[in-house]
Amino acid sequence: xxxxxxxxxxxxxxxxxxxxxxxxxxxxxxxxxxxxxxxxxxxxxxxxxxxxxxxxxxxxxxxxxxxxxxxxxxxxxxxxxxxxxxxxxxxxxxxxxxxxxxxxxxxxxxxxxxxxxxxxxxxxxxxxxxxxxxxxxxxxxxxxxxxxxxxxxxxxxxxxxxxxxxxxxxxxxxxxxxxxxxxxxxxxxxxxxxxxxxxxxxxxxxxxxxxxxxxxxxxxxxxxxxxxxxxxxxxxxxxxxxxxxxxxxxxxxxxxxxxxxxxxxxxxxxxxxxxxxxxxxxxxxxxxxxxxxxxxxxxxxxxxxxxxxxx
Numbered sequence: 001x002x003x004x005x006x007x008x009x010x011x012x013x014x015x016x017x018x019x020x021x022x023x024x025x026x027x028x029x030x031x032x033x034x035x036x037x038x039x040x041x042x043x044x045x046x047x048x049x050x051x052x053x054x055x056x057x058x059x060x061x062x063x064x065x066x067x068x069x070x071x072x073x074x075x076x077x078x079x080x081x082x083x084x085x086x087x088x089x090x091x092x093x094x095x096x097x098x099x100x101x102x103x104x105x106x107x108x109x110x111x112x113x114x115x116x117x118x119x120x121x122x123x124x125x126x127x128x129x130x131x132x133x134x135x136x137x138x139x140x141x142x143x144x145x146x147x148x149x150x151x152x153x154x155x156x157x158x159x160x161x162x163x164x165x166x167x168x169x170x171x172x173x174x175x176x177x178x179x180x181x182x183x184x185x186x187x188x189x190x191x192x193x194x195x196x197x198x199x200x201x202x203x204x205x206x207x208x209x210x211x212x213x214x215x216x217x218x219x220x221x222x223x224x225x226x227x228x229x230x231x232x233x234x235x236x237x238x239x240x241x242x243x244x245x246x247x248x249x250x251x252x253x254x255x256x257x258x259x260x261x262x263x264x265x266x267x268x269x270x271x272x273x274x275x276x277x278x279x280x281x282x283x284x285x286x287x288x289x290x291x292x293x294x295x296x297x298x299x300x301x302x303x304x305x306x307x308x309x310x311x
Contacts, residue, residue, distance in 0.1 A: 005274055005311055008037030008089065008239070009299050010284035012292055013075050015068035022292035023075050024082035029296045033303050037087035037119070037239075038079045039282045040072035042094050047129045056126040065287055073106055080114040088117045091207060091241050091282055092189070094125035096145035097134035100152035100169050108157055108180045116181030120153070121207045121239070122146065123189050137168065143194065150186060150202055157184055185237055190223055200227045205237025212258050213272040216240070220276055238278040242270070246288045246298060263298065267305045274311045281311070 009030045012022045027038050046067045053060035076088045088110070095103070111118040124142040125131070131139040148166045155164045157180050161173040185204035190196035199206055200223070208219060220238075227236060244259045244266055251261030258269045270281065283302065289295035 005278070006036035006087075006280035007034075007303060007306060007311070008039050008087070008280060008282040009035045010039050010041070010091075010282065010286050011075055011079055012286045012289075012295055013040060013070040013072070014065040014286055016065070016290065017070075017286070017292055019070045019075065020078070022295075023070070023078040026292055026296055026299075027079035027082045027086070030299055031083045031086045033300045034307070035086060035299070035303060037089055037280065037282065038076075038083065039089045039091045039121075039284075040075045040079075041069070041091055041284075042072045042097070042125075043069040044094075044097060044130050045127075045133055047127075051129055052127070063287065073110065076118070077110060077113075080110060080117070084115075086117065087119055088114055089119035089187075089239065089282070090121045091187075091239070092121040092123035094127075094130065095122040095149045096124060096137055096142045097130055098149070099136060100145075100149040100166075101156065101171065103149065104153040104156035105176065107153065107184060109178055111180035111182070111184050112178040114181070116184075118180070119185050119187060119239070121187040122149070123207075124195075143198075147198070147202075153184075153186065187237065187239060190219070196223060196226055197230070199223070200230050200232050200236075203236075204234075205239065207239050207241060210240055210242045210258060210269075210273055213269075213276060216273060216278075217276045220278070239280040239282055240273060240276075240278045241282050241284065242273070243284045244288075246285055263302050263305060266302060267309050267311070270306050270311050271309050 012026050043066050050062055054062050072090055080088055107120055124146055128139050137145045148168055152169050155162050156176050160175045162171055162176045163173040164171040187205040187207040188199040188203040189207055190199045242259050247261055259266050285298055286295055
């Protein structure tokens with residue numbers, strides 16, 4: 001691959017960070033190093049005891065860092081005010097935890113304020129407790145809520161007068177501003193046949209999670225074939241999410257998973273995944289870092305070594 005792949009960094013939202021100080025600090029440092037984008041994720045609570053496992057997998061414990069995760073749009077706003085170039089993305093907002101009209105307006109305002117830098121990665125999540133707490137709609141209706149939210153965003157971000165009628169949202173013909181500064185892309189996962197069709201028919205791009213280069217290539221090939229089959233002509237934007245488990249020393253076990261281990265090991269995996277040909281790779285490093293200083297140091301080392309390796 002040529003060195004045109006964009007690289008992004010996850011911002012510090014977890015409980016070991018001072019949000020007001022560390023988010024803008026890390027954002028500024030990442031942009032200065034060369035990162036092309038800055039990203040946030042969403043977790044709204046930490047059930048204790050857990051009523052279901054992480055990702056809905058029985059018995060899989062929630063990470064301790066999830067005990068406190070800063071609101072994603074607050075964190076992105078802090079990052080926007082501290083930077084001028086980097087794209088500002090959500091990976092992902094659990095869209096059905098939000099009232100569609102208000103989320104559409106918040107994203108539009110942030111895009112207008114940042115000069116058109118926002119990327120809206122949206123998903124449906126997996127935590128029944130989060131759905132119950134948010135009170136927007138039950139978990140069983142998550143797909144329908146996501147569909148409506150996409151429709152409401154397109155309406156609100158489009159020309160005035162805006163009008164819409166759905167199950168959760170009714171917008172009488174109205175002027176709704178500010179508008180996004182530019183086209184505000186919506187990226188979606190494709191974890192099931194239905195979500196893949198939604199992405200191809202209604203999304204601007206794909207946001208997969210890295211699980212291995214060969215599996216990623218197979219997913220990408222299937223998605224491109226589906227796009228062709230369904231008559232999509234617009235290219236699919238792509239951002240690969242990489243959840244690292246960074247260790248200071250190389251991981252020597254035979255059971256090493258992709259993106260587990262030292263910076264050099266993580267770079268090896270980046271090179272393999274980069275060969276699939278996606279446009280952008282978001283690297284999440286905040287979980288294992290003790291504080292913002294360590295996060296900045298590891299992020300800078302990783303960026304330099306990834307670029308030197310041709311990513």
